[in-house]
Amino acid sequence: MESEVDMREVIVDRASGYKPSRDPEPLGCIEVLATAFSILLLILTFPVAIFMSYKVVQEYERAVIFRLGRLRKGGARGPGIFFVLPCIDTYCKVDLRTVSFDVPPQEALTRDSVTVTVDAVVYYRVNDPLNAIVSVNNYSHSTRLLAATTLRNVLGTRNLSEILSEREAIAHTMQSALDEATDPWGVKVERVEIKDVRLPVQLQRAMAAEAEAAREARAKVIAAEGEMKASRALKEASDVMSESPAALQLRYLQTLNTISAEKNSTIIFPLPMDIVTPFLTNLKKS
Secondary structure (H helix, E strand, C coil): CCCEECCCEEECCCCCCEEECCCEECCCHHHHHHHHHHHHHHHHCCCHHHHHHEEEECCCEEEEEEECCEEECCCCECCEEEECCCCCEEEEEEECCCEEEEEEEEEEECCCCCEEEEEEEEEEEECCHHHHHHCCCCHHHHHHHHHHHHHHHHHCCCCHHHHHHCHHHHHHHHHHHHHHHHHHHCEEEEEEEEEEEECCHHHHHHHHHHHHHHHHHHHHHHHHHHHHHHHHHHHHHHHHHHCCHHHHHHHHHHHHHHHHHHCCCCCCCCCCHHHHHHHHHHHHHC
């Protein structure tokens, strides 16, 4: 006869509140009689009862067995076949696969007094089937409620700009808080993702206007810087050309050539003064 494990819960220091005791305790007289009666019933109804006493759990499942309200020695069963006694044994199946769920959109007030609506996705799995059954009434429902509360708490510690630009950091903070809180329940939070951040319509318009004004101001600054650089380059070019009249004349001719190439037009330009000057000097002498 297998010895049993006490199901009395003891208070622990962590926030979970309770933890099952795994210390074995001798069976009482009534428990011995009930076990003997169950075995006798199994023998009398053999072989029909023997097929009803064997259970099967899949590779991704574990079975937590209770005998007369106490955990059976040996922990969770599975995968494969396990045996239960009729009338006195009950069991609960626990799925060990990763489960994901959507955190409903949570409306929270940020640290800079802005109301935002944020939703997220949480991925978790059970890594301790015994605690998942014994330490909490419904680990799935409890994890969902805790995720919603944790999301609101994390958002309340951040500014709007941080929420919009640091989603990964917020998700990591939320995962750490959830994992620490659900660890006594035998639940491991593997990943948290922030899906969407929704802002009030008026705030969206104000942010769009602010962004547009910032882009216009930046464009004006860039245009002013370009004009300043162009004027400096033009001044340097004019200084170089002023040192050589021939270079200035060549530039003048190039400009005329460019103008004439664009449109079919006749251009009349005066004769350069440096050519006419000698003739004017001779006329004055005569």
